[in-house]
Amino acid sequence: MGFSSDWLTLREPADRAARDTPLLQRALALAGSDPVVMDLGCGTGSTVRTLAPALPPHTSWRLVDNDPELLAQAAEAAGPHSSSHLVDIDRLDQLPLEGVTLVTASALLDLVTEDWLVRFAAILTVPFYAALSYNGQMHWSPADPRDEWITEAFNRHQRIDKGLGPALGPTSVQRTIEVFEAAGFHVVHAESPWRVGPDSEELQRAHVAGIAEAAAEAPAEAGAEAGAEGKAESARAWGETRMAQARHTESVTGHGDLLIIPPSATEPVVS
Ligand SMILES: C[S@@+](CC[C@H](N)C(=O)[O-])C[C@H]1O[C@@H](n2cnc3c(N)ncnc32)[C@H](O)[C@@H]1O
Numbered sequence: 024m025g026f027s028s029d030w031l032t033l034r035e036p037a038d039r040a041a042r043d044t045p046l047l048q049r050a051l052a053l054a055g056s057d058p059v060v061m062d063l064g065c066g067t068g069s070t071v072r073t074l075a076p077a078l079p080p081h082t083s084w085r086l087v088d089n090d091p092e093l094l095a096q097a098a099e100a101a102g103p104h105s106s107s108h109l110v111d112i113d114r115l116d117q118l119p120l121e122g123v124t125l126v127t128a129s130a131l132l133d134l135v136t137e138d139w140l141v142r143f144a145a146i147l148t149v150p151f152y153a154a155l156s157y158n159g160q161m162h163w164s165p166a167d168p169r170d171e172w173i174t175e176a177f178n179r180h181q182r183i184d185k186g187l188g189p190a191l192g193p194t195s196v197q198r199t200i201e202v203f204e205a206a207g208f209h210v211v212h213a214e215s216p217w218r219v220g221p222d223s224e225e226l227q228r229a230h231v232a233g234i235a236e237a238a239a240e241a242p243a244e245a246g247a248e249a250g251a252e253g254k255a256e257s258a259r260a261w262g263e264t265r266m267a268q269a270r271h272t273e274s275v276t277g278h279g280d281l282l283i284i285p286p287s288a289t290e291p292v293v294s
Pocket residue numbers: 026031038063064065066067068069070087088089090093110111112113128129130131134185186187
């Protein structure tokens with residue numbers, strides 16, 4: 024599946040505001056004094072733009088994505104001390120891990136599988152800062168009686184294969200904690216709820232459109248009767264109502280940030 028550059032750009036300010044600041048500070052400290060940062064699923068470079076101002080100017084970036092156009096935009100953001108790697112993250116053997124001091128990712132873990140996490144945990148020897156994984160929760164104000172049903176349908180859609188196998192979707196935060204803790208890592212979790220208020224009408228409308236379309240295309244619940252067409256229509260009708268209300272709506276979409284620290288790492292004191 025492809026991610027549009029316009030959507031990633033539109034959501035970047037909300038992503039940045041949602042990130043948990045203390046966890047981000049700890050991740051920066053763990054990068055060391057000569058940081059070499061590998062950003063998995065870098066997209067247009069949102070993580071680079073967020074972290075770079077707080078890292079030394081000589082920081083090296085290794086940008087990894089399987090979309091050449093997004094990768095080119097990230098390379099522009101990362102500047103001269105960067106290398107681009109057009110790699111499918113499923114090919115762990117092709118990741119440029121040599122010499123890396125910190126691995127980063129944002130809005131990626133909900134796309135991966137449990138098998139991928141287990142395999143990645145087996146080769147990871149440096150800290151991993153994984154921000155903004157969707158946790159399955161959505162709240163809307165004002166509320167609509169269809170919100171809960173839409174969230175359930177959206178969450179089922181989140182589990183569809185996004186290129187790596189059945190995606191972890193809304194279970195990604197919990198499963199990542201469990202997999203890495205079982206592999207001996209220390210995992211720190213912080214909530215990073217994504218808030219979109221009436222002042223971000225364009226973002227709210229795009230957010231609603233994406234949710235409604237995913238809910239309309241969601242696989243049926245196990246044991247559900249036929250009637251998929253009616254459900255798709257209902258999901259789209261919810262989207263139209265919410266889009267018409269976008270200027271008066273506040274939405275909170277639950278996300279989690281994780282800092283995954285290998286047993287060998289010593290965490291500097293962050294003042
Ligand atoms: C939701 S976007 C997040 C992009 C960026 N990290 C951000 O926060 O804006 C997920 C990114 O992962 C990339 N991606 C998805 N599956 C991938 C795969 N199997 N291998 C490499 N990159 C992948 C997509 O191309 C996209 O850039």
